[in-house]
Amino acid sequence: MQSARITHIATVLAVSCGLLWGLYWLPVRTLADAGLDGAWGTFLITASAVIVLLPFAARHRHDFRASSPLTLAAIALGGAAFALYSIGFVYGRVAIIVLLFFLTPVWSTLIGRYILGWQTPPLRLAAIAVGLVGLGLMLSADGHWPIPRNIGEWMGLTSGILWSISSTAMRTRASLKPGAAAFVFACGATFASLVIAVVMATPPAFEEAGRIAVIAFGTGALWWGLTIIALIWATMRLDPARTGILLMSEVLVGATSAAIIAKETLSPVEIIGGLCVLTAAVLELWPVKESQAASGRA
Template sequence: MDKARITALATATVVASGVLWGFYWLPVRRLDALALPGAWGTLAIVATAALVLSPVAWIRRREIAAASPLALASIALGGASFALYSTGFVYGRVAIIILLFFLTPVWSTLLAWALGAPVPGLRLVAIALGLAGLGLMLGADGDLPLPRGTGEWLALVSGLLWAIATTAMSRRPAVRPEAAAFVFALGATLCTLALAPFLEPFPPVPGISALVVAVPAGALWWGAAMAGLMWATPRLEPARTGILLMSEVLIGAVSGALLAGEHLGTYEIAGGALVLAAGIVEVWPVRKRD
C-alpha cells in the first residue's frame, strides 16, 4: 500500500475512533443503570477488553517481556487515565467530562517545561487559552473555578495522568499496537479494581443484560478502536491526529444534549471553545528558526 493510501486509512481510523469515543458514555451509563454503579461498570468493560486481547498478548508475550519496563508502565498508566475518564461519565455531564480530559495539552506543555524542554510561544498561548477555558467552565455558576463533584475531579485527574503517560511513551521504544492495547486494558483493569470499592459498594453479580453491554463495549472501544488508534497515530503528523480526535468532543457534546438532555450554559460553551482552541494551538506546527 502506498503512502497516500496509508495516510488516508490512518486519517479515517482516527476520525472513526474519535466519533466512536464520543458515544462511549452510553454503555457506561447503561451499566450504571444495570446495577454496576461507579467504576464497577468500567471494570466490567475493561476486564472484558483485557480478556479479549489476552490471546494476542500470549502470542506477543516475548515482545512484551522484552519491552522497556517504563514503556509498559506508561502504557498501563494511559489505561488507568482512561479508566478514570470512563468512570467520570457516571458522575458528571458528558460534555464537561470530555472537555476536562481534553485539557491534556496544557498539562503536556507544563510537563515538558518541567523536564527542561523549550516551550515555544504558541505553547504558552495554548496554556493561557486552556486555563482560561477551565476557569470559565468551572466558574460558570459564579463559584470558585474548581471541579464540582466526583466526575469532574476524575476527568481532570485523568487528563493530567494521560499527559504524563503520553510524555513517557514518546521517550521509549514503541510496542506493537495489539500488545499495547492489552497492556492499556490491563492498566485500566488494575486501576478500576483499586478505585471501584471506594466509590460504590460491591454490586451483585452482573446478569446477562449487563454482560450484553460490557462485552461489546470492551471489544469495540477498548479493543478494536484502541488498537486502531495506536496503529494510526505514528503514521500521521501529531497536529493532524490531535485535531481529528477533537471529533470526540463534538459528538460527545451533541449526543449528551440530544440523548441525555445535558445542555451547556453560555459560559460553559465559551470555556469549551477556549479548551478546543488550546488543543489546536498546542498541536499547531512550530517553525524552527534557521
C-alpha cells in the first residue's frame, strides 16, 4: 500500500512538472520584454536558483566529494542543455522549440548504439526513423531545406542533443541526492547562460529592476528549484517509460498556451511533424522484453 502511494505521488509530481514547464516560456519572454533580452534573463533566473538551492548544497556537501567529476560534469551539462532550451524561447516559436527538445530519445538511442555499443531493439530503430522524419517535416514546412531557420531553433535542437548526452551519462553513473543534484544542475545552467550572454553581447537593461528581480527569483525558485528537485525525486521512483510519457504534458501545455497567449500557430505540416516526434518518443519509451533490455546494455 505504501509503495502504491509513493508511485501515485511520483506520478502526480511528474505530470505537474510537465505542466509547469509547458508555461516556462512566459516568464522568460516577460523578462526579455522588460529589458533582459537574449541569455541575460535565463542567467538571472538560474543564478537565482543557485541561491535558492545553496542550503541543499551545504547540507549535502560531503556528497560532492564522494561523487566522481564525471558525474558532476554530466549533471552540469544537463543544466547547460536546459539553459539553451530556455534561451531558445526568446528567439523561436514555443511549440517548435519544445518539440525539437523532445527529439532527445532519437539522440539517446544513437549514443547508446554507436558510442556505448548497446544493442538497439527494433522499436528503438523505428523511433529514430519516425523522429527524423518529424524533424524534417517541422523544419521544411515552409518549403526550405530541413535545417533550423533561426538561432532559437538551433538552440532547441542543440539542447536536446546535450540533454541526451547528459541523461545517458547520469543513467550509467551514481547520482547525487535530488537537492544537491539540482544545485549542480543550476550551476551548469548559470555558467552556460552567462557565457552565451557575453558572447552574444546583448547589453541588459534594468529599467524595471524591482519587477525583474521578483520574476527572476520566483522563476528560479519554482522551475529550476522546486520542480527540478521534484522531478529528480519522481524519476528515481518511476519507470523511465512512465516518466517520459507523463512529461509529454509539457508539449500540450506549451503549444496550447503559445497559441492562445502569443498567437503562435503551427502549419498542418508542422503539426504532422510534431506528432511524428511525439510518436518517436512513445516508441523509445515503450517497454521492451526483459531480454532485449538486458542485451541493450550489454
